[in-house]
Amino acid sequence: MNQRPTASIQYALFTAFAFSGFSGLIYEAIWTNYLKFFLGHAAYAQALVLAMYMGGMAGGAWLAGRYMGRIKNPLLAYVIVEIAIGLSGLLFHKVFLSANGFVFDTVLPGVDSPMAVELIRWTFAAILILPQTLLLGATFPLMSVGILRAFPDTPGRSISMLYFTNSVGAVVGVLTSGFILVDAVGLPGTIMTAGLTNLALAVAVYGIQKKLFFFSSAPASQGGSSPLLRPMLLVALITGLSSFIYEISWIRMLSMVLGASTHAFELMLSSFILGLALGGFWLRKRIDSYKDPVVALGIIQLLMGLLALSTVLGYNELMKIMSALYGALQPSDAGYLMFNGSSHIMTIVVMLPTTFMAGMTLPLITLVLFRGGAGESSIGRVYAFNTLGAIIGVVLASTVLLPLTGLKNAVIVGAALDMVLAIYLLGRSGNNRTWRGAAIGMMGVAIIGTYIAPAFDAKWMSSSIFHMASKASPDSLEVLLHRDGRTASVDVIRDGRNLVISTNGKPDASYAPAEGDTPSADEPTQVLLGALPSLVSPQAKTAAMIGMGSGISANVLLANDHLAQLDIIEIESAMVEGAKLFGNASSRVFSDPRSHIHIDDAKSFFAAHKRRYDLIISEPSDSWVSGVSNLFTTEFYKRMRRHLSDDGVLVQWVPTYGNSPILVSSVMQALGNNFADYRIYGPTDSVMVIVAKADGKLPELSGQAMKNPAMAAAMARVGWSSLDDVHKHEIGRREFLHAVFSASGAPVNSDFFPFVDQNALRAKIVRTRNGQHVDILHLTGIPLPGANYMGTIIESDNKRSGYYLPRKRSEDGRIAARYFAGGAKTAMPSQVDFGVLTTLQNKPGCEDPVAQNGWQAALLQFAGLAIPNTSMEEVKPAIAFLRAQLCSASEAETNRAMLDLMEALSARNPPAVEAAAKTVLSHTKTVQSDTKGYALNALLLSLYQQQKWEEIQHTLKKLPGSRSILATVVESHAYLNLKKK
Template sequence: MSKPIALERALLGLFVASGFAGLIYQAIWSHYLGLSLGHAAYAQTLVLAIFMGGMALGAWIVSRYGVRWKRLILTYAVVEIVIGVAGLAFHPLFLGYTDLSQDTVYPALDSIAAVRAWQWGSAALMILPQCVLLGMTFPLMSGGYLRVAPAADGEILGGLYFSNSLGAAFGALFATFVLLPWIGMPGTVATAGVVNLAVGALAWVVARRVDDGGWTDGAPVATAAAPVKPAAADDVPYFRMMVVAAAITGATSFVYEIGWVRMLNQALGTTVHSFELMLAAFILGLAFGGLWVRRRAARIGDAVAVAGYAQVLMGVAALLSLPVFAQSFRWVGAMLGVLPRTEAGYALFSLGSAGIALAVMFPAAFFAGLTLPLFTMALLRRGAGEASIGRIYAANTLGAIAGVVLAVHVLIPALGLHLAVTLAALVDIALGFLLLKRYAENVTQRAYFASAILCLVVLPMSLLLGRTPPEALASGVFRTGVAALTDDTEFVFLRDGKTATVAVFGREGTAVIATNGKPDAGLVLDVNMPPSGDESTMISVGVLPLALHPDPRRIAVIGWGSGMTTHTLLGSDKPEVVDSIEIERAMYDGAMHFGRRVTRAYTDPRSRVHIDDARTFFSTGNRRYDVIVSEPSNPWVSGVASLFTRQFYGFLGRHLEDDGILVQWVQAYEIDDPLLATMLAALASEFPYIDLYRPNDGDVAVVASRKPLPPLHEAAEPGSPLHAELRRVGLGSVSDLAMRRVGTQAMIENFVRIAGVDIHDDFYPTVSLQAPSARFRRVGSFWITNLISTGMPVLEMTDGRVPLRPNEDVMQGRGMPDEMMQLPRVAYDTGIAMRQGTMPGVAMELEELARELERLRALSAAPVESADIGDWLQAAAVVAEFTIAHIAREDQVGVWIEPTWIDLDGQPEDVRAVMAAYDATARRDAPAMLAAGRAALPVVGPDAPPLLREHLLVIAMLGALASDQPAEALRLDREEGRGIPVGRDSNYGFIRSWLLAWADRPRR
């Protein structure tokens, strides 16, 4: 290998690694600063502005002073080493900064302006020095390389741009898919620091050899480019135009990037994975643009002409990206139609998502990647000197800042995503023609007019074919696999907000509000119709604090959704103020279309809405509340999972009064039990008193406090509008709420213990990284459902959950989860049938239960014959499964206690042993359960029905646990349970694991 080639490969390799580390910093800093600044649009803009502004300042410093520095590559090595040291120190520094802010600074500040000034100023100080140094790397490396091979300007600039961008694309993916799941944010940022240190050390070696002539021997590194013209006085306007053009293309590129990401969120889903795939696709386009320049630089005679055509083609490609995006919904739907809903299927879905992102982004990004090297080449060949490298880079970066601000705060809210991208494309096209007309030298009329015709053809095509119908935008195809809503869907609102696209649509009397295609709330507009499941949850989290807190005067609600929770809270005269914090203004505006269903949220003077991020809002003004209700979107949505961490719960705890209550809504669908457990573990780590409620089939509501929770009381006066709203969803009484109560802190701790998970932590974002796969796999949390629906009184004997006695309101069960509504009703109907011989509704509800109940009564009319023992045992087990746990002890008389449907005298030993075990369980007599269950197991023998044997084992284990004999429960499962396999359709494998975890829990 020749020495020039060795030098070239060494420098390019170093810059790949440098780009790899640089993108890790950008991604991780956004996570870190989001924890202090929040995730609102202005906070996101600020993070990007600090990052890009620091880069621009660093590039300007090199352009201003670099010409005086003799050893640029050595300086580059020093800069990389300093960046690496700062990377290693970042996490401990951030922890100290967070403690200082929360413990000292925020309590001392009494104005919002002062808090924001501290947040923004301190955030800038946290990352600005490193950003400045990162901005110096490209001009330092480029300038140092050009001094070695001054004739190879294009090859060097294009090669370095390609290698740095390639490393950046790989860094974005590696950080999200490998480092964050493996070592969390602290390890990831430290990894970037180690990479910088290694790059700096190797660059030091390279610099020493270059300075010693060891790698050059005076030979050029690449083929000579076009001759460099001497600078002239009238070149100043030309120089300025190249700098302005670099700024403009930087701005339009970021308008594209933000617009594309926002659009693709609606097709691919708003997840951390999809974002990084989109970012990598965009950067990869830039990289290959640089590679094109590198390979053709020696043949480029007029760099401005090529840059002009590149600008025109970038605009054309951006226009064409809109029709491509419009088709992406069909592609996603097709993928979901054929891919298995497994981990392997999710990996293929991610690959397909990357392909779609490339189809939308890559062409325009490729042409954007040409521009910066070409503008720099033009200045170098005009005699501007190596300082032009830093000037162009700085201008491009400053333009990127302007593009971010314009896109997020002006263009997208004012014009929408489609027109924002279209306008940026037209600016690029106009800039390209200006460069071709006034500043290029080798432009033929034919090529010029051909470019104009191309633009005139593509623009109307983009305007016509690039308009994605709202039925696709709101379809949530990434969840459902259906690329469009039905034609009878009526849209009443569709707006591209600063952070999300919000749609409100209706069908058959139900209105839905959706964010980026993901429904966040659905309401039935006609109160004479049955409520939706969402209504039950939204009203539940609103009524629980009213029914628990004795004096809820100051209340905060995180997340607006439909406005129903705020509306519910304001139905009581107790609250003096309800502060609702919503990150997206379009959500608040869209929910107005729910009309009278949420009118108090909009018209009551006690309602105050704040368009802000929750962390930022609570940090300003040192606010404290009696109640905080947190109802964010699904945890798989990017940025949302940070509202379920121990740090965030500790943060909210500091903003609650001493007897304050936190109510947390958690979606238990599209997420598995271990992920739900890690979020519950975070809550339990900060609040010692917790009650868990189940408002509907797919959601969980958790009430938490630092003091013992008071008993439930009536939340609304009978006859009031609020009381009527509560009755409609089955929440009109204390009994209704009590029936939805599942467990306490002990139950949650056991839930976490059996899952074997760590506490969800800001710096180890397990949920945001794993939940998208869970959503794709269509998993759900079933453990809570299993605990409620199991036929043995597991929660009652361990955590004290007692089944309620029936009353008219409770047994209507309106809005209740199936397992909490149907099972108690069926159980009481079955109890009536067992006592009286009639079967009100049971046969129609559950055919198997009716059949086994009839068989049980028939076989029990006389002593059971030996030939019928197996059938009797099976029937008894099925009927017990539907009754024992769901009928209160005092209502078991005539059913399993002193049963009227069987004469025990003369019955075989098997029957009497089983009845004794069920009798003890119906009485909730722990010592008798232990004795009877243990005695019945050998009597019925291994040939008994599996469900019955599982019952007897669980009865004995429950008796042991309730008798404070955990060691006996463990022994029973180890010895007796060894010969009792879990039935194929049984959930008793989980129940047994639950009891083992309960037996092994720490004693207090």
Template sequence: MHASTAEALPQPAIRLQSDALRLLLLTLFVLSGFSALIYQSIWTHYLGLMLGHAAYAQTLVLIMFMGGMALGSWWVSRHTLQIRRLVGCYAAVEAAIGLLGLIFHPLFNAVANWNLEQALPAIGSPGLAATWQWASAAALIAPQTVLLGATFPLIAAGVLRAFPGAGTSAQLGGLYFTNGIGAALGALAATFLLLPAVGMQGALQVAGVMNLLLAAATAWTSGALREGSQPLPGAADANEPSIAPSAELPRLRRALLWATFGSSAASFGYEIGWVRLLNQALGTTLHGFELMLASFIAGLALGGLWVQRRGPRIGDPVRYAGYVQVAMGVAALLSVPVLAGSYAWAGWLVGSLTPSDGGYTLYSLATAFTAMVVMLPAAFFAGMTLPLFTAALLREGGSERAVGQVYAANTLGAIAGVVLAVHLLVPQIGVVLSLLVAATVDVLIGLVLLRRFGPPEWTFGSGLAALGSLGVLTLVLVAGLPNPLHQAAGVFRSGLNPARLGELVYFKDGSTATISVRAQGDGLNIATNGKPDAGMNPLHKAPSPDEITMLMLGSLPLAAHPAPRKIALIGWGSGLSTHTVLGSRRPERVDTIEIEPAMIEGARSFHPRNVRAYKDPRSHIRIEDARKFLAVQGEAYDVIVSEPSNPWVSGVSSLFTQEFYRLVRRQLSTDGVLVQWIHTYEMSDALLAQMLAALIQQFPNSEVYQANAGDLVVLAHKGRRHGLNAHPWEEPELASELQRVGLGSRNDLEARRLGGPALLRTFVRQFNAPIHSDFWPTVALQAPAERFKRQTALTMGRAALAGAPLLRVLDCREPLAEAEPVLQVSGADSVGIAYRQARLARRALLSRERDAQLPELNPSLATDIDALLAQRSGLVRFDARQAQAQLNTLALATFGQLDRPGLQELWNEAFWGRGTEWQPDQATQTLLRLFGTVSRSDWAAAHAAAQSLVSGPNSGLQASARDLVLTLGLLSLAAQGDLSGASAWHDRHRQHYIHPEWRGLADFTLTWARHEPRCQPAK
């Protein structure tokens, strides 16, 4: 605006235009905070890929974010008075931030790849390599963080200079509020909107474009304000006459900068403690962390809003800030009993909400509400301190530099708080006591301010503040601390049931997680932040499902690799997998990589079951992140066993991406194998398919085994596949341990093999699964909801174990012959159970003397066999509905597990035709003919029988057998290579399935038939 125009405008119009420009700047600063938290959130993901564990990445991003901001604000504080166009300079800084945001992704890829391929192998030393990783990661975000630090003092000083009539406290409070609200919204948008929609690179591009648009709008505003033509102000609150710096200013500046430093350190100590404790109640998820971060920032913003509204009426901002500091410490103290009660609250939520999308939405809202109840009061007071401290300095005659100085001290304090909390206080005294120490620091800061800058004697207010704080601290220590058993219970998964809490054997707050060991019944389980990682039962009891998985993870590579000399295991858990590997004399070196030292310490509770992991000289424990450890290794491994935590745990999903598997492949020897654990519980087929898509992209020659009802084990070959050998059973002690969990011989591993590369490819194709990538973390985003909804990925196991012999037809997968024993020693062993029950059912039916010889037969299956025998012998009258249901049950129990001779003997039509009293109706006869032709692989006849049974509503086929008949009809066409006929059958009958899981199996069958060559059985 030109001066002549301004002079021509009446005073109200000038004031109106000034208010509009000030509102525009505040609105733009909302967007600045929004984009800044997008950067912080997304940088955490990027740097986690370079540094490893999310906790380390969050620490570095926070340190660099705050450190860079401190440096930027410090620089501005030294040059503010020399900058004539502060808002214009702010616009230039925003433009630079945007440009750097747009190029961050390719720059990160270039640095990360160069480190991996050139720098780290050349460095060699793990310590120096780790230092280089940290330094290069810090250098990537340093330029933007320094620029981000310059934004607040520039815009704050610019607003104070441009609008001197609005009041210092109100101006600063408004800026803190608008920037904070934008930051809270940015944290939520990054995780809940941008990452799912556009991935990590897209999110940075959105932030970068936003910065450029923001820069353009701010540059226009700078011109409208006629920056550069205004005189530079000296200081002070605009509501007061300009004053010279007072004699008290140097002492006040020192005191307030130290108070800002200490208060910020305490605040970030709170945040670390709150997040750790809330993780134990609500789950360690990406969504949960961002909700907590947004709650904390929102509290800071509301504190700024309070100062904006009341600032001009605060007569003594230093004394006011002293009371605010005490109130902040007291609020933090009171957050501890609130946290102690959150475990029961979270447990009630889990038990009350429906496991559905709507239920998860409510759970997320409840998570946000819980985080706000815990964090918002103390964060609200924390948000008041910076504008109060800054206003106090300006009122005493401080210059614009005070804004940058206070902001720099605040960010330096944040760095100190994070470092002290994560690396000193929490590991030494625990999370809860660390939080109480931080709260006490805030109270002491407040009391010092009240005594040093208040009346020389204790006043009623200051005395009440001191005594009240001491009383609250005492009350919390006596009656308000969380129950460690509740912290270890994993209430976010199973609720809080006092009868199932058990007894706490070990509990320690580590630097990255809280590790606990509980005795429940006769068994022990070890957990991370309440999430169980491994469990064992005593030797005189049946093994737990985890024991089967861990011994299989340790024994499978010993049987699959001819010379497994050097082995790495990712994840310690109970130490049983490492113990199993060391049961063989063949490995020469076994490195186990674990991020949390407390896990190693806690797993000692399982002694002597894992003793080799600790005592064998070949065992080497590496306290490190797995990705970083593998990246710096120069020597290749023959075997890498990956057994991390569940993918929904924040930071863990990066161990299931194509980039991770590329790194693993690079670190394997020519004939090396990867053994990958992955669960099927609390996860959908579609999400499982994404992770398997990433694995088979790097390891196309892979096969999958089923350890128990909820665990899969993928054996991925870098080179050619070797047949399983008997090496694990050559060691008597190891052989005995394997026998106990049902792995008594090579047969037991072969029986648990679901299929090979074609099975995995078909599964991925069926769900049209994208390849899980570091830069599009769909698993971290989707898995928490699927865990809450208790989904289960069953398709792959059903394809191998369901009654329809899908993989026998599609993959030439023949079950083991009855002469080859298959152990079943645990109720969790689904494969062993299936084999055992099929063989028992065949013997029971053919011998007709089940009760005397076969007491282990499943009672439900036994009842159906008894009923069939009774009908066949004429003891009861034939009933078509019951007979077809019983025949269907028998088929489901036998088709996938009996060898060909056993099947043909069981489903011999002559056998079913004997007996003068057995007079089945036409549909039941056709059903028996269908089962007989399937057992003989007479697929043309099988299709004719299936077609007859589904040809019309009067065919006599009962609902109980419909799903199996429809699937066998489709399978018979696929077996004959009639792809068009199979597609037509599928289109015609897909909606006729009664149970949706059978529709999924039909989709699987047709997907296989369309993409994989037809199986040619051996003659």
């Protein structure tokens, strides 16, 4: 005997559908990432990927609704669909890799037309996800109809609960995949997790449906033609359109408030969906009691539009609030959690009121049609039309409204659509003329009031919270340009004496335009990025540059007369507008016929054009910005190899500010695994510029390009008057440094295991240096000759000091050496206190340990400045003078040993350095801790030069303590070399 299904069975199905939402949002996020690797990250690509995904969902929902009358057991059909989705999730990564290899290695090389290349890539992309998205789209109508047949008395409540549970699952899916799964198991493991969830879900629902009585019954009435069908489907389409205009606009607005990191996007998306979920939940107990759900729907649409307008009125205060919060954070893991928590609260405050209303619209539309006789098929149709509207909203907002009207007006357009719907819905009932009139009045007042309200403050929008947290107010800024582009909002501001160009509030480049003004902090990096390619490959004819920035780097590169062509690939056209404001510093980019600007994603451009270049220069934004870390992965570097000529060179910008050594190691392993040789330069103390060659050894720098007056002038502006000045900024070479990166414990940064993307924001906020890993830039601060070189570590080459103020430090080293050698004493070395030199001029008392210790400390400071920056001939008289200051008593033996060590270092003699350093370290009672550290570094350096790997390990075990950067480097080499044996 059939029994009526219990409420527990209904709740079990609701719970199952929550897990369906969990896996569904994982698929959306992960498929989007996969297809970006396939198609690129251009604005149209992002919009079309989302449109393709949602289009498949709409098609699946429509097909399920169309054929619902023929399905006797919707829940069994649902089980079959979930099994198919789950199996596709388990196989997707392997299928993607095969398709990607086939397309890029077999199909595209034989295609000449760029348009044909695009068509092929989009066709394969559609084939990859369309079957699964059709299946995902079918799940909602199948589950809905299955529950409605079992529980026909409360259709509104059932539909509301289904939207609620599915949306709650989606919120959990977004946050779990973004913060946990991708970091733990990468993209392949995350999508497999979703597939396993679908299979487990299929098993659970199969067991539940066997307990229900209604499968032997005929399907519920499918209904016929309803006069409400077309109007309500149009309402579903328009409300979907307006909702996604809001979403795209809010994401852009909040990106400038929260920082445009990957996790910021996840927090925003989860807040958007949470509002939809809570709206459906609130409605569940009320919906079936509405006598006229059309009126309720009209009121909700009106409130939705009004609440959306309110989000732009308080926007100017959001940046101030978040900047204050960020400035108060402690640089710790707790601060990182607090930042994410505050960010989530901020997104909820902005999005939830409006999306709460949006969450009630589809249940009401579906109920109106269900009561009106449209039947079960209406469920799939409503879902399909709403999704189609969302697709239109995404494309309209990203390609038309934001670029042409700006953020504020885009939200106003969305709100106007909702309120026009409200007026239409309220007007359908003759008893609601008062409501309709009130709606018209409120719409007019709200839109006009919002339009004439103060505009978004461009000064705050142009300065991210990370930049403004240290400032009381941006009032001193002068905004020269603000553009809401298709992919980002771009600003050019005057900040004091500097011009600054920024994307989504994050400064990307700066320039001091005044004649004779001191260069900005960014200019050495920008100049080196443009000059270094010509110094390492002076005969290069073709070049590609990824990223426009201020245009200064490209402008410097174009000063090379040998260059025949430069392709600049910039994803955002507004960035090009901004670069024009940098005047003469970027003028060649726009006037030189060799310069060609392409508005495209880098991967998309290279795949479509299939050119090979002598030079490729990559200067993307910071790695913590969403999507940018994909330009620091092993797959990216492998792809760049394909587009370099046989002797081609890659020049890569890598930031270390706001970054951690472990993340830098991850990037450098990705690069080093694909390029046979590289060198790292440090134009400033927070940036690395890498020059790399795919095969063979990099040539030494050539000064040929510096004979060009324009190139020479650009370099002289930032203090590089000769090739020697560039040499001094070299941090190290592959053969010396790659062992450190390999032994760091960092995984290789990959598209599919995005270590940098997952951890960059944490590193930026925590702002700490983990002692287990090496900050390579600090190698150049070790006061030993050539501490950052392999093969030239003890070489007699005093031109390579490896210091960020190299020329000044070299000058000071020579001045200090001459000070004790009878040279001119009119000039004082600025990097050594006068008291140090005075102390060394006087003989310390032999029986006075305090005087000997003071003299030892002064000697160490002198050694750190003079020895790395002078030749043996230059420093030898000074050492002789200092020896004469010491007496023969035993109290002076440590200082005498230090002078022996200095002499051995100045002679670049590894065995002598080893012996002298051991002697210093043997004076355990009189050697000071700083002197001991200096001697230990010198000993390790000499052992490294002599390749005494076992003795390096023995020394570090015998003398435990805090590891210096050099010790970490040398220890890594010892470990790897002994491992080979």
